[in-house]
Amino acid sequence: MTFDKPRRLLPALLVAAALVFAAAQAWAGGVLKIAREQDSTTFDPIYTILAPDIWVFNQFYSTLVRANADATGIEPDLAETWDISPDGTVYTFHLREAKFSDGTPVLASDVVFSLLRARDDEKSVLRSMFSPIDKAEAPDDRTVVLRLKGPSAPLMSTLAMFAASILPEHAVKAEGEAFGEKPVGSGAFVLKEWKRGDSIILARNPLYWEKGLPKLDGIEWIYVPNDNTRMLKLKAGEVDAATFVPWNQIKELQADKNIQVQLDKSTRMDHILVNHAHKPLDNKLVRQALNMAIDQKAIVDVVTQGFGTPANSFFPLDGMDYNPANPNYPYDPEKAKKILEEQGVKDLTLSFALVAGDTAHDQIGVLVKDQLAKIGVTVNLNKMEGGQQWDALVNGDYDIGVMWWVNDVFDPDEKAQFCVSGDPENRSYYTNYKNPVVSDLVNKAAVEQNPEKRKQMYYEIQRIAKDDVHWIDLYYSPFRNASRSNVKGFVQNPLGRYMLETADIVN
Amino acid sequence: MGRYRFILWRPLQLVPVLLGVSLISFLLVHSIPGDPVRVLLGTRATASVIEATRAQYGLDQPLALQYLYFLKNLAAGEFGKSIIFKVGIPKLVVGRIVPTLFLLGYAILLSVVIAIGLAVLAALYRGRLPDQLVRVYSTAGLGLPAFWLGIVLIILFSIELGLFPVSGYGETPLEHLHHLFLPSLTIALALSPVLIRNLRASLLVEMEADYVKAARSRGIAEARIFRRHVFRNSLIPTITLLGVNIGWLIGGTVVVEQVFSVPGLGSLMVSSIFARDYLVVQVVTLAFALAVILTNFIVDIVTVALDPRIKL
Numbered sequence: 001m002t003f004d005k006p007r008r009l010l011p012a013l014l015v016a017a018a019l020v021f022a023a024a025q026a027w028a029g030g031v032l033k034i035a036r037e038q039d040s041t042t043f044d045p046i047y048t049i050l051a052p053d054i055w056v057f058n059q060f061y062s063t064l065v066r067a068n069a070d071a072t073g074i075e076p077d078l079a080e081t082w083d084i085s086p087d088g089t090v091y092t093f094h095l096r097e098a099k100f101s102d103g104t105p106v107l108a109s110d111v112v113f114s115l116l117r118a119r120d121d122e123k124s125v126l127r128s129m130f131s132p133i134d135k136a137e138a139p140d141d142r143t144v145v146l147r148l149k150g151p152s153a154p155l156m157s158t159l160a161m162f163a164a165s166i167l168p169e170h171a172v173k174a175e176g177e178a179f180g181e182k183p184v185g186s187g188a189f190v191l192k193e194w195k196r197g198d199s200i201i202l203a204r205n206p207l208y209w210e211k212g213l214p215k216l217d218g219i220e221w222i223y224v225p226n227d228n229t230r231m232l233k234l235k236a237g238e239v240d241a242a243t244f245v246p247w248n249q250i251k252e253l254q255a256d257k258n259i260q261v262q263l264d265k266s267t268r269m270d271h272i273l274v275n276h277a278h279k280p281l282d283n284k285l286v287r288q289a290l291n292m293a294i295d296q297k298a299i300v301d302v303v304t305q306g307f308g309t310p311a312n313s314f315f316p317l318d319g320m321d322y323n324p325a326n327p328n329y330p331y332d333p334e335k336a337k338k339i340l341e342e343q344g345v346k347d348l349t350l351s352f353a354l355v356a357g358d359t360a361h362d363q364i365g366v367l368v369k370d371q372l373a374k375i376g377v378t379v380n381l382n383k384m385e386g387g388q389q390w391d392a393l394v395n396g397d398y399d400i401g402v403m404w405w406v407n408d409v410f411d412p413d414e415k416a417q418f419c420v421s422g423d424p425e426n427r428s429y430y431t432n433y434k435n436p437v438v439s440d441l442v443n444k445a446a447v448e449q450n451p452e453k454r455k456q457m458y459y460e461i462q463r464i465a466k467d468d469v470h471w472i473d474l475y476y477s478p479f480r481n482a483s484r485s486n487v488k489g490f491v492q493n494p495l496g497r498y499m500l501e502t503a504d505i506v507n
Numbered sequence: 508m509g510r511y512r513f514i515l516w517r518p519l520q521l522v523p524v525l526l527g528v529s530l531i532s533f534l535l536v537h538s539i540p541g542d543p544v545r546v547l548l549g550t551r552a553t554a555s556v557i558e559a560t561r562a563q564y565g566l567d568q569p570l571a572l573q574y575l576y577f578l579k580n581l582a583a584g585e586f587g588k589s590i591i592f593k594v595g596i597p598k599l600v601v602g603r604i605v606p607t608l609f610l611l612g613y614a615i616l617l618s619v620v621i622a623i624g625l626a627v628l629a630a631l632y633r634g635r636l637p638d639q640l641v642r643v644y645s646t647a648g649l650g651l652p653a654f655w656l657g658i659v660l661i662i663l664f665s666i667e668l669g670l671f672p673v674s675g676y677g678e679t680p681l682e683h684l685h686h687l688f689l690p691s692l693t694i695a696l697a698l699s700p701v702l703i704r705n706l707r708a709s710l711l712v713e714m715e716a717d718y719v720k721a722a723r724s725r726g727i728a729e730a731r732i733f734r735r736h737v738f739r740n741s742l743i744p745t746i747t748l749l750g751v752n753i754g755w756l757i758g759g760t761v762v763v764e765q766v767f768s769v770p771g772l773g774s775l776m777v778s779s780i781f782a783r784d785y786l787v788v789q790v791v792t793l794a795f796a797l798a799v800i801l802t803n804f805i806v807d808i809v810t811v812a813l814d815p816r817i818k819l
Contacts, residue, residue: 039778041547041591041592041593042592042593047593048547048548049548049549049551049552050547050549122555122556122559123556123559123560123563124556125548125549125552125556126551126552127556128553177593180593181593181594195602195770196592196594196599196602196770197603197770197774197775197778198675198676198768198770222675222768223768223770224674224768225765225768225774225777225778226654226674226765226766226768228658228661229657229658229661229673229674229766229767229768232658232661232662232665232666232673233673233674235666236665236666236669236672236673238672238673238674238675384540385539385540385541386541386781387539387540387541387542387545387546387783388540388541390541390545390550391540391541391542391545403550408551418551425553425554426551426553
């Protein structure tokens, strides 16, 4: 700094303040302080799909069943056991003895109420995912029977997701929309205080059913939107953990012996949407040429500083039924150029929809523009505000555009339905991609009861989608968190859930 | 008589100004592309859910109608509900005003302390090294971006020296003082150069004024002349300048609250703009406008109190 700092006037204040507050920074016991980049908006599990909301209320709601730690299968949660009828249409769940944090028992009627609310409430964001449920019944306090309209392979996965959180019927009815501020659940933690825009304080739920858990006395989520400030807070020891480590700070933090960086398996994938409704992008060979001209390795090295992996499928690396051997296009600008010539494509200009001010989008934009220039394609970087980019994609007002995806459920059905089925509502993630063979396979896989057969169907879907270039796969990347070295188990599962009931601070 | 009329009239002038501000902020925030419902429901919500939510918040109504509803509700003392947070705006805003006021007051205090100290120093050592250093600072300081300065101060005082917390607000007034020191200093370092230049210049003018020479010739001590005459008379333009800068100061808190995670109105404003939480942006803008107008009002009164010659 080039100017004279006002040292002469401040030393007294500096010293006095430091002395007075030395005591205030004493160690806070078993409360895990987490600095995160966004604040919550609501704790009502059916009115949101925002990750910052879900990651917090995951800690105080239970579901009937839950995804296991690596999100490859189901394990019991409130339901100890379950039976499925041979035709796959009747699911019977037997509940364990559990209590809500207000002391009332978790009843089968609460389960029925919660699932039907997720299916029927007109503002329930993911209600279509619950539509396979025809009837839900509670023959006694500890038995829940779900009757389906037909067999549904992803149902258990859906029942393990945040929107299927089991809420106490009496509390939801008494509070109405205010329930989202005063949540009552049966999970490992309870909400103690929500200081909007500042912090969310959770305390251990003494009534939690799993013996010996949670290990922590509480959790404090602190809202620190600035990336640098968040990492500095961790370095200074003011928080125990911090989310969303910027890629360019990972190495520096790894070098700090007081800090550990967790790069956890994830279902995150970044890709370039291609608008099939615009000529000549309706031509499969042209799309293939574009794909071959894009150097995935260069992009992943620049954007994620080498911490990501080039993607060979639209299924996530750490997700169910991902095919690691799915054939990918090699980077081959010469061949790409030749294909374009053969197809008679000259002077192609593409409008690239990007989010302004987003570092990754800036980098991808520059690299793609440069790479496609080598095959004679001009790319116009159309940088927009986030909501505007989203509108451009939804309205089909783009040629290519950057997007990303993290799975909500571990079952691949949701992603296949949304991204390649050609469903008229979202038109394959607004790309207008439609292949009847793929649509048919997606529908068949959704009801296939044999896991091995189903897997083969998804392998086939991945292969055809890649061959069709429904979009251009970019890269997979891990979730990136950092914590002080005395924190154990500050990890996310591949769906993004923080597994904090088993986390701990050791001294 | 003129003075009393002024004190009665000015609050009445508020009404058209605030109406104008409300209309402009309404039009601006609605003209930004994007949609709060999309932010809220994310990329995978179906059209029917989006429609239902939009209808719930009256966002399906024509713009003019939405504005009239907003005014009608304001007149009835109803500020409406945040679309994103799903709670009443007063509830969202009330807790946020205190940290922002605290930060503003603290920043003004530090700015004034720094500005007076350095300007007096510069004036007394006119042309010599202290003066030159202060002038370098008062020029260079004008161009310092607050977000950059904030991070530099954090690295220096929090990470290297461990004297102050990186961010946050604290629980007690003493903790507020501790937590808000660096953010206030950031604002003060950016604001004080303007004040220093102004105060130094007036000090120099006053030091050469005839009445000062007269006082000197009567053998009054130099320190007494400076304190009683030069300093006091130089302060008036600086206070006016501080009042004029209150709008700039509020803008400064918006940036600084982001960098230092201060849970104030500024960070609420930023997150609400990003989320297109229309009503919150409109209400907070009105609150800021009201603050600026009231401060200017108070500055006018203070100026009169300091110098009875000034007419309003």
